[in-house]
Amino acid sequence: MAFGWIDEQAELRRRAGLVRTLRPRPADSPLLDLASNDYLGLARHPEVTEGAAAAARTWGGGATGSRLVTGTTELHGELERELAEHCGFEAALVFSSGYAANLAAVTALAPHGSLIVSDAGNHASLIDGCRLARGTTQVVGHADPDAVRKALGTHDGPAVAVSDTVFSVDGDAAPLAALAAACREYGAGLVVDDAHGLGVLGEGGQGAPYAAGLAGADDVVVTVTLSKSLGSQGGAVLGPARVIEHLVNAARTFIFDTGLAPAAAGAALAALRLLRREPQRAARARAVAGELHARVTAAGLAAVRPDAAVVSVRAPSPEGAVRWAADCRSAGLAVGCFRPPSVPDGISRLRLTARADLSGAELERAVQVIGETRP
Numbered sequence: 001m002a003f004g005w006i007d008e009q010a011e012l013r014r015r016a017g018l019v020r021t022l023r024p025r026p027a028d029s030p031l032l033d034l035a036s037n038d039y040l041g042l043a044r045h046p047e048v049t050e051g052a053a054a055a056a057r058t059w060g061g062g063a064t065g066s067r068l069v070t071g072t073t074e075l076h077g078e079l080e081r082e083l084a085e086h087c088g089f090e091a092a093l094v095f096s097s098g099y100a101a102n103l104a105a106v107t108a109l110a111p112h113g114s115l116i117v118s119d120a121g122n123h124a125s126l127i128d129g130c131r132l133a134r135g136t137t138q139v140v141g142h143a144d145p146d147a148v149r150k151a152l153g154t155h156d157g158p159a160v161a162v163s164d165t166v167f168s169v170d171g172d173a174a175p176l177a178a179l180a181a182a183c184r185e186y187g188a189g190l191v192v193d194d195a196h197g198l199g200v201l202g203e204g205g206q207g208a209p210y211a212a213g214l215a216g217a218d219d220v221v222v223t224v225t226l227s228k229s230l231g232s233q234g235g236a237v238l239g240p241a242r243v244i245e246h247l248v249n250a251a252r253t254f255i256f257d258t259g260l261a262p263a264a265a266g267a268a269l270a271a272l273r274l275l276r277r278e279p280q281r282a283a284r285a286r287a288v289a290g291e292l293h294a295r296v297t298a299a300g301l302a303a304v305r306p307d308a309a310v311v312s313v314r315a316p317s318p319e320g321a322v323r324w325a326a327d328c329r330s331a332g333l334a335v336g337c338f339r340p341p342s343v344p345d346g347i348s349r350l351r352l353t354a355r356a357d358l359s360g361a362e363l364e365r366a367v368q369v370i371g372e373t374r375p
């Protein structure tokens with residue numbers, strides 16, 4: 001039977017407690033949200049939703065074509081200029097998602113004969129970039145600049161190291177300055193995914209590379225998503241102008257993809273302007289994460305100290321994590337639940353996001369629910 005093997009896989013997934021299901025979210029959800037990536041609480045901010053609506057009215061419901069044909073509006077150009085300026089890089093290029101931006105950066109910067117040194121904890125989109133690239137990938141231990149140095153030392157030819165800046169599962173930060181130093185010893189480039197750093201790290205949310213003193217470096221390329229702190233949708237690559245020009249000419253997920261929808265560009269631009277006007281939102285997200293971590297550990301739970309706005313709490317098993325998250329939901333709290341294969345070390349976790357707009361009372365309620373429902 002066609003696709004018969006799917007049933008066998010489904011049965012294996014069921015037995016392992018790894019079945020995933022979609023749960024449509026109502027517009028007026030009563031749940032307290034510690035599951036989304038809306039770190040600055042901007043997705044429903046009136047300026048952001050109006051940015052989306054105004055852009056749709058002006059430019060239409062879609063971009064109408066790929067970026068090199070009709071899909072680049074003046075709005076895309078504005079967003080690229082302001083993103084680059086905010087993060088401290090020479091130029092930026094907007095993509096239809098952060099996933100597409102990562103595929104573009106890795107594939108276009110790792111040609112045939114090159115080496116990609118990839119952190120074992122990297123996001124799936126960086127991993128897929130490595131899989132699609134013509135270069136050879138060497139996976140190294142998590143957050144280990146010496147391992148990067150050792151790998152680069154074995155290769156003769158172009159090379160890049162790729163890493164998340166803030167790892168999405170545990171919320172820990174990569175040692176960016178040490179990684180850059182390792183790359184420089186070997187004339188290699190550094191490509192970092194700042195999906196969870198933009199809007200949170202750096203005094204005014206300029207991101208992890210800026211905070212590490214790497215903004216504007218000619219050997220550093222940064223990818224970001226517009227879907228987390230900026231409360232919209234889409235992605236971007238930031239870096240030296242010559243790299244961005246190369247991507248326009250060589251990155252397949254740029255060339256063969258319809259441009260970012262104007263509404264998403266308008267929302268992201270409005271959120272970025274809001275953040276630049278109110279830079280304290282970034283510090284507030286970091287402070288909420290610190291407070292959430294303190295409360296969770298005071299309740300006797302094992303949690304990783306957050307470097308940005310993600311607090312990861314250890315669960316006993318995949319089934320235990322799923323049950324825990326479901327019990328939280330029944331008690332009015334939405335939390336994220338990470339299980340294999342999303343977790344490289346096989347340890348399941350609850351993933352809590354510290355939004356800048358959470359109040360002390362909401363944090364107290366959240367931690368009470370998490371403690372009471374613990375398996």
Ligand SMILES: Cc1ncc(COP(=O)(O)O)c(C=O)c1O
Nearest residue numbers: 097098099123168195225227234
């Ligand atoms: C670290 C990281 N990189 C990239 C992405 C992909 O970004 P997008 O959702 O914009 O495709 C995500 C998650 O969404 C992520 O967590």
